[in-house]
Amino acid sequence: MMLVISFVLILVTHVSGHNACPKCGSIEVPYPLSTNDNCGDPRYRVYCENDVLQLLSAGGFYYKIISINPSSYRLVISPPLIPKDT
DSSP states (O other): OOEEEEOOOOOOSOOTTOOOEEEETTEEEOTTOBSSTTSSOGGGBOEEETTEEEEEOTTSOEEEEEEEETTTTEEEEEOOOOOTTO
């Protein structure tokens, strides 16, 4: 099951001085999303591990980012695996 999260990003009027992050696997990482301290806005941190882009939730769970649509400010994510014994 995939979840779609829609969120509003703060529009920045002066984006010319900002660095875009490199791709994570096949997924472009648009500004303001940040995968490291040298790109994007650190307030919008996502994680790239082994070419898999992930979002860390407030609850401490990592969600795999399937796709990003910067024009509509949407991420398509996959929920974390839940062990069968729970």
